[in-house]
Amino acid sequence: MARFRTWVGIALAGALSMSLAGCSSTGGKRAEDARKAAAAQGRAAVNTPRWTFAMITHSGDGDTFWDIVQSGAKQAAVKDNINFLYSHDDEAQQQAQLVDAAVDKKVDGIIVTLAKPDAMKAALARAEKAGIPVVTVNSGSAQSKAFGALTHIGQDETIAGEAVGEELNKRGRKKALCVLHEQGNVGHEQRCDGVAKTFHGTLRKLYVNGTSMPDVQSSIGAKLQADPSLDAIVTLGAPYADTAVKARTDAGSKAEIDTFDLNAKVAAELKDGTLGFAVDQQPYLQGYQVVDLLWLYKYNGDVLGGGKPVLTGPQIITRDQASALAEYTERGTR
16 A cells, blocks of 8 residues: 555656646646646655755736746746745846845755846856856846856747737737836837837837836826727736726727736636737746756756747737637636
8 A cells, every 4th residue: 555655646746747738628627637636745756856946036016927937837846856936026126136145045046037137147147156057037038148047938028029010910900009017127128129020000108107007007098098099009918908908998999908928817808809819928838947947957967948048939819719728827827
C-alpha cells in the first residue's frame, strides 16, 4: 500500500506538466483535475535542490493579469521544487528596491519586468555582479539583453500593436482611440505606436489615471461625447475594457471596444458581442515558462531563444474563439 501511494504521488506530479494538454472540454477537465490533485500533493516532479526564485513586477494592486501570471509561475514552481517569491510595485524606484532586496537575500534566480527600464538598470547590474541569473518577462524585451538577462519571455509589444491595427482594418474602422493607463510604461507606448503603424485610419492616444476606474471611465466618455466619429476604443489591459464599455453606454456611442489581454470577463463579453476582439499574450504561459526556464538554466545550463525574445503572443481572440477558451479563463489560466 505504501508503494502504491508513492507511485500515485509521482504519477500525479508528472501529470502536472501535462495540465495544458487537454483541448476538448472532457480532456480539459481531466487535465484540470490532475493539476489540482498534484498541487494538493505539494510534491515536485524533480529531485533538484530547492532553489529560491524571486519574481518582481511593475503590477499595481488588483490587476487580474498578474494573478494569471502568478498562477502559471506557481504551477511551474511546484513541479520544479522551487521556493517562489512574488513582489510588485507600480512605482519604478520601489520596484528596483525590491530587486535589490532579492539580491541581498541571495536568491537563486530573479524574474523581473522592465516596464520602466531606466529605473531598473542599476538593480539588475547588482544582480549580475552577485552572479544571480536574471530573466525578464512581459515587458522590456528591447533592453533585456543589454541589462544582462539570460532571455526575455513575453510578446513583442510593437508586433502586438501592429496586429491590432490590421484587425481594425479588417473590421472597417476609421478612427480609433488608444487608451494608455500607465504613463511612462514603454510597452504601452510601443503597443499604441504599433497600432498606428498598420492602421489605415486615424489613431489618437488618451492618457488616463489607471489607478482610478472612475477617472478612466469619465476620460473615455468625454472623448466619445466630444467626437462622435470615433468608432473604436483600444484599451491596453483587460480590466479597462469593461470600464470602456460603461463609458460607451453613458456617451450613447456605438464605438467598438477592443482590448489587450484576456480574463473571464473579457471572454464573456467577447461571446455576447459586447467587445470586438482581444489580444492575448498568454500570461499563464509567461509565468510558467519563465520559472521553468530558470530551473532549466540552473539544472542544465539551458537557455531558450538563441539571444532573441521567446514570444508568447500576440493571439487575436474573437467571438469565435472565446467559447473554446471559456473554461480556461474561468479557472484563471487564460
